[in-house]
Amino acid sequence: MNIAALIPLFPLIGFAIIGLFGKKLKNEKLIGIIGSGAILASFAVAGTLFVQMLGMPAEDRLSIVKVYTWIATGSFTVDIAYQIDQLSLLFTLIITGIGFLIHVYSIGYMHGDKSFPRFFAYLNLFVFMMLNLVLASNFLLTFLGWEGVGLASYLLIGFWYDKKFDGSHITWTGDAAKKAFIVNRIGDFGVLIAMFMLFNLFGTLDYTTINDSATVVLSPNGTAVILITLALFLGCTGKSAQIPLSVWLPDAMAGPTPVSALIHAATMVTSGIFLVSRTNVLFALAPTTMAIVAGIGISTALIAGTIGIVQNDIKKVLAYSTVSQLGFMFAALGVGAFTAAVFHVMTHAFFKALLFLGSGSVIHGMHHEQDIQKMGGLKKHMPITYRTFFIGTLAISGIPFFSGFFSKDEILWYSFLNGGMLIWGIGALAAFCTAFYMWRVTSLTFHGEERFDVAHVHPHESPKTMTVPLIILAVLSVVGGLVGIPHVLGHYLHIPNLLESWLEPVFAGGSALIRQHTGDHTSTELTLMTVSTVIAIAGIMLARSIYSGGPEKSDALKQKFSTLHKILWNKYYIDEIYHMAFVGPILAASRDFLWKIVDVVVIDGIVNGSATVVGATASVLRKAQSGVAQNYALVMLIGIMALLSLVLYSTH
């Protein structure tokens, strides 16, 4: 299985070639082919491994491919080594598969940009880092990928570095990039601390060793495992934009739209879910942390969902939607439904990539207009974009038999079963929001009258390099859920839950530690499934009744609930609160106290003060050095007499 090391290698080579020689190539097509080709090659290798793995018995499917020893000093050793198993391979297939489509799409989207090669170099770098993150056999290599995708994200958010971007305390795209990196760094601090604790306890950072011996080393729900998992989860809230570190993702929309689709929706932001899945044994050992994860996840799902309802920037709506969907995934993890979380990662990757690329197609066709209030009636101008976007909307809303239906429903079901009525209720409310805001976007963008200047703006359908990926993703958004048909339905149709049995060995350790509810819940499950379907349809119907006419109805509502609207429009003022509570005080204290007082006044005061004292003393003493020999002789005489009398006195 040594070809596994090729998976991250291809994008690295792509990055190196395009990064070093891209400018000299001066050929968009060639650069596009190299960039996309590298990802396709990785996908092919991953596919080959997948087929090989299917032919193996489940217990032989895990293998470690060591490349070399990265760091070795004292008792600390860590390898550059890849862990090929069901989980990492599934993520790899998603990353390279969707990554390839988005690379192809970008050839069309970025056409004519003066920094076309730089874009593809960064994208390849991102995929390389992301693959390291998921394929790593140990925490430290995952951390390399973890921070590496942060780097790629930084570079891509600020890709158009001289463009303005409107946000809270943000003027330029570069500000948004910086914010993303720093907020993520706060999370990374947690991962760093978790790694220290893990190494102290286990003497290694290898996943397999830690997972195998976790139950021996750590006592269930003991302080150690709670601290470790909380620290890890802090990292997850950063990378996966959960409360309290969710603030960076909406601003990350400053990057080109393919970036939003690939990094800030389909792949990078699911890193947190990956990390928890990878360490499911640790989390399962810490029920306290699990409860926190579930609570934060489901709250984020609702809070972001409500914000999404009022935003007017098409990408911002999708961004809050992403935050909300990631919240669902964490809720699933928190209630121990690991497979459901990964399932939602997969289906979400399909439909959210589709929706983002669709919005990119709209933005492209509308000549960089992003405000949905200034759109409308695009249905007839951009038929393919419309149809695929429509499918995406149905999928994310949870309309039965689209991919999102199965995964979201599984999450809601386990929330109910393991988490109780409250979590399920909040989740259902968030799902209602999802259906509502997605229909709102679709309706305002594609339906009704054109609200832009028809005489001057001529929307057009995007080129094939952009529409073909849309179509493929639309197909996946429809059928993607079939790999995880719940037993309650599959039972009658004799279709197994393929994903569950595929991932079973990965989650065996964690699942064994979580209390499983046995017994027959068929009727409850079917009832809840019906309820959530009704909720989705209700959300759509409500949005339809408000937005299908003119803007009168929504304006009236805005007036009626103006306070609520203001709070949602300003995203609950979270950014402002952070700025007032942390950024401002820290800056002021550093400038006005540490620098201007401690450094300049206190320390330098002492230093310069003692220099002055020395100088002053010296200028007095200098007067003794008069150069007059008689004076010296006099002083000498006095000295001798003093010494003499001292000696005589003491001997007496």
Place this chain on the structure above:
Amino acid sequence: MGVTALLCTLFAPLVGAAVLALIDRDQHKAIKITALLFTVATLVTAILLIPAFDSDNGQMQFAVNQTWISSLDAGFRIGIDGISLLMVLLTALIMPISLLASWNTIGKHLKEYYALLLILQFGMTGVFIATDTFLFYVFWELILIPMYFIIGIWGGKDRIYAAVKFFLYTLLGSLLMLIAILWLGFAAEAAGVGFTADLIKLKAIAPHIPIEVQFWLFLAFALSFFIKVPLFPFHTWLPDAHVQAPTAGSVILAGVLLKMGTYGLIRFNLELFPQTSADLSGIIAWLAVIGIIYGALVAMVQTDIKKLVAYSSVSHLGFVVLGIFSLTVEGVQGAVIQMVNHGLSTGMLFLCVGVLYDRRHTREISDYGGITNVMPRFAVFFAIAMFASVGLPGLNGFVGEYLTLLGAFRSPFLGSWSFAIIGATGVVFAAVYLLWMFQRVMFGKNDNPENQHLRDMSRIEYWQMVPLVLFIIWIGVSPRTFMDLSEKSVKAVVEKVEHFKFGKTTAGLP
């Protein structure tokens, strides 16, 4: 071969300075090329040390022992272990780069300037290889003179203030060190070995000096080194010295000079007074942690790029000191590689600041903005230097920071997680001050007319940075190439500390 290479590495710069003296002062090109040739030759001989060096041996190698003042048992004693070797290599690499950084920017008194640089290199190399306390002291003091002149003659507007401050600060430290060196010699005499300056002999004697006396000796050495590092609160000379020094001066200062302090802490404090080191590790580690945070916070609010980078050094060197006084193999190894890392990445940051300064003659961050637009190639190098400093995994800084923090976390001497946890917040702040600075200088719109026609990096600027980038990536991806060299030496030091701290307490046990 090792001894020859070592002697050549030490003396080649001095010979170079002598040769420069013979060249006519108007022959600018000849002066520059001669100086460059000598530094490159030194780099070659330094590299030749590697194959000759036995990294399985933690002791001093390639020893030379010539008596100099027999009554004091002081001699020309040199030798290297893995830690010295890395420092010598770093010095040899930084020097030709600093020379290139001066190529078109130093306009006056060329002959003196390059001669002083070469003498500086002689002194720095000497510090890292001396195994005799007197010789060490001579080299240590020797460095003060060229650096004083480099800042004072070729520096910026307030160069005199900065030079004097630098001189007085370090002189105070070195006087304490001289007292300690003499005291050590007498202590050896009291122990019946006779007065000596032989570091190898002293290493055996010093740990047995009464612990109350050790305390004062430790303190005298430590203060002198703390000032050089500089450790909070002895750091205020650094921002002034950096801001006023010419680019090459800053590069050498950050790249090599500061490491003399941390090197001294390992070589003298840890090796001579292992038990006192263990006893005082907590207090020093606190100073280091405060320095990490303090340096980062103060760096964050600077408006002058060079000052910002200078304060970042205070923060970064805090990690090094924390690693050293974790007294674990991981921590000290991390500290040693971090010394190299800081030399490379902060050296490169200073080069980048120099590139900007040469074009605009301002260091104010607010005078820049959107520079990427006109200098795209420079932007790449600047970004690499920045992310190396930020400690991004895959680049060099991460390895050092991670290991120093890991060492502090699991140190039996510090015995608390708080050092590592608080220190690790410095990693977050590093991202804040560096990325914010980068944002304000490089991103945004280039709307200042004075910035709209800056030319991108020249070939000479390009080649200063390429070797640094190579090592930044190399150490990040495969640090073992370098860390394996010092592993055994560090292990020996740490084991000695463990022996003297815990050996006694566990001696009675079976």
